Amino acid sequence: MWRIESARIVAGVARIVRDVGLAEELAGDALVAALEQWPESGVPQNPGAWLMAIAKRRAVDLIRRKETYQRKLAELGHELEIDGESVEDDVEAILEDHIEDDLLRLVFTACHPVLTMDARVTLTLKLLGGLKTDEIARAFLAPESTIAQRVVRAKRNLAKAGVEFEVPAGEELLDRLASVLEVVYLIYNEGYSATAGDDWMRPALCNEAMRLGRLLAELMPEEPEVHGLLALMELQSSRANARVGPTGEPVLLLDQDRRRWDRLLIGRGLAGLDRAWALEKPPGPYLLQAAIAACHARAADPDDTDWERIAGLYAVLAQLVPSPVVELNRAVAISMAFGPEQGLDAVDALADEPSLKDYHLLPSVRGDLLFKLGRLDEARKEFEKAAGLTRNERERALLLDRAAAC
Numbered sequence: 001m002w003r004i005e006s007a008r009i010v011a012g013v014a015r016i017v018r019d020v021g022l023a024e025e026l027a028g029d030a031l032v033a034a035l036e037q038w039p040e041s042g043v044p045q046n047p048g049a050w051l052m053a054i055a056k057r058r059a060v061d062l063i064r065r066k067e068t069y070q071r072k073l074a075e076l077g078h079e080l081e082i083d084g085e086s087v088e089d090d091v092e093a094i095l096e097d098h099i100e101d102d103l104l105r106l107v108f109t110a111c112h113p114v115l116t117m118d119a120r121v122t123l124t125l126k127l128l129g130g131l132k133t134d135e136i137a138r139a140f141l142a143p144e145s146t147i148a149q150r151v152v153r154a155k156r157n158l159a160k161a162g163v164e165f166e167v168p169a170g171e172e173l174l175d176r177l178a179s180v181l182e183v184v185y186l187i188y189n190e191g192y193s194a195t196a197g198d199d200w201m202r203p204a205l206c207n208e209a210m211r212l213g214r215l216l217a218e219l220m221p222e223e224p225e226v227h228g229l230l231a232l233m234e235l236q237s238s239r240a241n242a243r244v245g246p247t248g249e250p251v252l253l254l255d256q257d258r259r260r261w262d263r264l265l266i267g268r269g270l271a272g273l274d275r276a277w278a279l280e281k282p283p284g285p286y287l288l289q290a291a292i293a294a295c296h297a298r299a300a301d302p303d304d305t306d307w308e309r310i311a312g313l314y315a316v317l318a319q320l321v322p323s324p325v326v327e328l329n330r331a332v333a334i335s336m337a338f339g340p341e342q343g344l345d346a347v348d349a350l351a352d353e354p355s356l357k358d359y360h361l362l363p364s365v366r367g368d369l370l371f372k373l374g375r376l377d378e379a380r381k382e383f384e385k386a387a388g389l390t391r392n393e394r395e396r397a398l399l400l401d402r403a404a405a406c
Helices: 002-017 020-041 047-064 069-076 088-096 099-110 117-127 133-139 144-160 170-192 203-219 224-237 263-278 285-297 307-320 324-338 340-348 361-372 376-389 393-405
Strands: none
Touching: 002 020, 002 047, 002 099, 002 117, 020 047, 020 099, 020 117, 020 144, 099 117, 099 170, 099 203, 117 133, 117 144, 117 170, 133 144, 170 203, 170 224, 203 224, 224 263, 224 285, 263 285, 285 307, 307 324, 324 340, 324 361, 340 361, 361 376, 361 393, 376 393
């Protein structure tokens, strides 16, 4: 119940106290009260409203003890009854609160650009995902103390910067939304292709990112990039069962048994993509990436894939957000559409790109193209180079196997 309700409770209390760190503490107080009382009194009919009422009362009690109590109440624009009423009497009022607005405020606060990306990711998982510190630490292979310190620093920096607990407006909304979507997609990508460790995938992070994506799609239904990101994550996740072999080894896209792809997730992703296009706004990077993922999802067989369309979509994406990684993906699509020679030319054009110097997928892609061209000794060296650059043990084993196959 706490995992489900915690984000709403923190968001509702943060609107009162205007401090995310303090709001989380007060929400925690409500959790303690539930742990103390529910074993004897039983679980309330509406547990979420009970927790919200307790947390809000603690917030009002705190404000009441300060000299600014009356001024704070005036800022809220309404009075909260705190005397002579039971928690259950507050349920209807709690349910009528604008919880969705509060959640959206919390999303934009946790992902505020004043924080480092690591801090945004950690705070988002803590406040919106309801994950415990040790769960976040396990997910990112980091010491629990590091994650705990990161959370504390993030809350302190938000307070120090005087970040308003609000949804930005106008041009600022689009800029800040980009930061929010970047955080969610970073969480997803770490789950989909783990940077380090012994696992090829971490499904829990993928599921958490998709849950956050669905929350955003519900809160911001008129933003095509929100629907695009959710569609992208669902379409990619549809392949999860086929991406890992019996012993946990990676299975590459063209080698996957597509009968194992999740048709429900594909249907959801394609429907989300349609919703995004129906808004008739210029496509952003997530919508374009979702359109690329849809080309794979619609192909029952690898040979049915519309690689020319994929190459064209990557070309548009490269114009919108110029990136060597996008160009590398476009090179793969070019090789599939027009042959490995043209793909290799596109890859070699990226050879001197500084940002790709330690990027293991550059030699991995080059090795694959050289292999297809029969230049086996060169391909072996590229696969070995890629294996030396990756920090994921499963991926390293796959690359060394491919080197041996040369």
